Amino acid sequence: MIEIRYGSQVCGELTSAASREWLVPDGLGGYAMGTVGGLRTRRYHGLLVVPGETPASRKVGLVSLDPAVLLPSGARVRLGAHEWVSGDVDPRGFELLERFDLTDGLPRWGWRIGDVVIERELAMLPGRSCVAVVHRLVSGGPVELELAAACTWRDTHGERRGDGPPLRMDPVDGGAVIEEAYRLSGPGWSPQGHWWRGVYHREEAARGLHPEEDLWYAGQFRDTLHRPGDTLSVLAWATDLEQEPPPGPQVVASARQRNRQVVAAARPADAVEATLALAADAFVVRTATGPDVVAGYPWFGAWSRDTMISYEGLFLRTGRADLGRELLRSYAATLSEGMLANTADTGRVEYNTVDGTLWFLHAVSRHVTVTGDTDLGDDLLPALRAVIDAHVAGTRYGIAVDPTDGLLACGAPGAALTWMDARVYGVPVTPRHGKPVEVNALWVNGVAGVAELAELAGQDAEGLHRLHERAVEAFRKRFPTPAGWLHDVVDAPAPAYPLGGATHHDDDLLRPNQLLAWSLPFAPMEPDAEALGHLGAGLLTPLGPRSLSPDCPGFLGRHRGGPAERDTAYHQGTVWPWLIGPYADAVRRAGLPVDDLFTGLEAHLSEYGLGSVSETADGTAPHTATGCPFQAWSVAELLRVRR
Structure with missing residues (x-):
């Protein structure tokens, strides 16, 4: 396959990083989708987008998992990216991206904070509405890693606003079920539950469509990565999935293997x-x-x-x-x-x-x-x-x-x-x-x-x-x-x-x-x-x-x-x-x-x-x-x- 790889000059520049999009399909009509820099520029972007009765009747579930690294010095470095109706882009985690690549069809990011490098990989379980997001300490450490889960549950063509009812959150072991529609699971879950108001989608504005929505901050996952190779994985899946999915690294590995088989065939x-x-x-x-x-x-x-x-x-x-x-x-x-x-x-x-x-x-x-x-x-x-x-x-x-x-x-x-x-x-x-x-x-x-x-x-x-x-x-x-x-x-x-x-x-x-x-x-x-x-x-x-x-x-x-x-x-x-x-x-x-x-x-x-x-x-x-x-x-x- 052709090499698709970018360094900091693309990843760290907002327009360049936001204009290149990746897609990971689930084989059913659903997907995960976003940009190289992590900024959501479309109402359609999300980590778990679930198909309905037809491929077009999709719903957005898990919107983003925003990482934050807690260094031994006590500094807290946010690696996510959001644009707001005020015009601000905050946080600006893309400025710390040293690389992005698409390998075997799967996106991979690498953030550098001094001598600490955090890698993220993402994959969907083939044939099922399930996404795995795996974070790995590549160098440095120990560090604590937080992942803030921003959620919604709406048609992909619309938006959900904070003046409506809050999202229903039912606690389960290691996470929560959102709107009885999809489940979040990972280590160190701490439920929150309030609106992030005024998220802005620049591509929708450019297309003459309504560019704003509010997101529900459901909670955060947290774990300590002690040494290189340690991982923190979060899974999100539609609740109609009959079996609980395998661990995140296994999902990534099986998706990678399947994609190689698709190419070979x-x-x-x-x-x-x-x-x-x-x-x-x-x-x-x-x-x-x-x-x-x-x-x-x-x-x-x-x-x-x-x-x-x-x-x-x-x-x-x-x-x-x-x-x-x-x-x-x-x-x-x-x-x-x-x-x-x-x-x-x-x-x-x-x-x-x-x-x-x-x-x-x-x-x-x-x-x-x-x-x-x-x-x-x-x-x-x-x-x-x-x-x-x-x-x-x-x-x-x-x-x-x-x-x-x-x-x-x-x-x-x-x-x-x-x-x-x-x-x-x-x-x-x-x-x-x-x-x-x-x-x-x-x-x-x-x-x-x-x-x-x-x-x-x-x-x-x-x-x-x-x-x-x-x-x-x-x-x-x-x-x-x-x-x-x-x-x-x-x-x-x-x-x-x-x-x-x-x-x-x-x-x-x-x-x-x-x-x-x-x-x-x-x-x-x-x-x-x-x-x-x-x-x-x-x-x-x-x-x-x-x-x-x-x-x-x-x-x-x-x-x-x-x-x-x-x-x-x-x-x-x-x-x-x-x-x-x-x-x-x-x-x-x-x-x-x-x-x-x-x-x-x-x-x-x-x-x-x-x-x-x-x-x-x-x-x-x-x-x-x-x-x-x-x-x-x-x-x-x-x-x-x-x-």
Whole structure:
């Protein structure tokens, strides 16, 4: 794996230390998450964040364990870090950090106070909502170590205030049970019980969201570390855990061993691929209904489009084909009227994407092609053929094959059905009604993939081939523009007052969606180096393609501000690292070199979400990362195309 290690010049400088985040998942959708410097910059940060019925319905429990060292001289040195609404940052323990590293996916800190060095390691018990925080005396001593437990119990998207009821604390041996939801356990427990008021989250303020909360000081753990090697461990776990967890050092050791096995199973070709394989592991979770994919940490749950785009990278590139098979069967069971369910982060099951189902066809096809698992193809084939039939006949939101040309149209008032689905005050920013280019590339690809599966099963595929050939012919006729690239949407509704009274127009804005017309296995277009040259010149950045060329009207180069500002820019110039996958595939098919495409993204692995790839980045230099620091399809697509 790549080395992620920082010294005091990064750890001890507030902005640098607070802008780099680490993540330790529990395999269920919960996690521990924070920054290199220990400062909580998001409402989502905490040491024990517990998943609910869905990966998105998480709750924050143990927020922080703030260390304080009591030296033989009587001096008390605080090593935690909090920012307050007053503007103060107090304490400033990051100024005593001499190192931080991420090894085997687990964070480790080292504080130096003169000749005393205290090390902290953190891990979650794989497959269980349990965190272990282990402190070790590395040199010096003896010293006394205190750990102040700051707690809450709330939804990750909200905050809890001190003007409400205090947290319930039930005493147990060696600690306390908080809100009947999670337990704290460690040596020298001394209960306290009062509010720390006015904690400030700078990243929430930057995102235009409420940045303040109050924390409940539940109590402190305390022990003396006499000689190097002595440890003080604290465990926190959800009370529904059937068995008490093993000691903290054992939790860390077992998590480290598991992560090494995850990397080995992926058979990585180099250190970058090993890092991405472990990053991919964070998104594959077990829920009550089976395996699923978390779209991004810390705020996303499971989304069918993200899951299917990520499928090959997360499952087939990492040795998880058997688990992937189970996931595909589970998702197939949600099909209705030819559409795949899209589980919103609210927990509602909705059918509101035009492309999610087509990506599902692609995922099944790739699974069978890569693994040779024709049994799965045979089993799912009736459902896949029903998807094709439903799209030909027409289904929700005006999704239907146009009988005049065989292309797939979509659109309904107020709907945003493609992956460019941002809304501002309920109004789609890029509705893209009509015949979007990537939707039709996916349609062509999906029909061909199902035809191949039918032939493997010994079934008649003549009708599917005719459908495919007609769509390819229409695609090649309708989508090319005089400028040398492809239309983003054809037959789009005309503006309110079109010249000449036309009711439809073809949108020729330079966007990356057309990449799928060259990148997919059954792509409708032949490789075209000249067209890709236009796309590279207008869209490519070190972190992947922009969603709109800077030369186009409406381009926004900064993905910043409150929700409305960010959503307005979301698909109007913002960089999306996941698009490096289609871009690299298209470039390869055109016979052009791809090795230098990944340099910026590989460097990015140590810049933002450590060891992972962000959701988005600014469209203008220096292309600062934005959105979720840890995003499934960004990791999956980079992992998929690097080979």
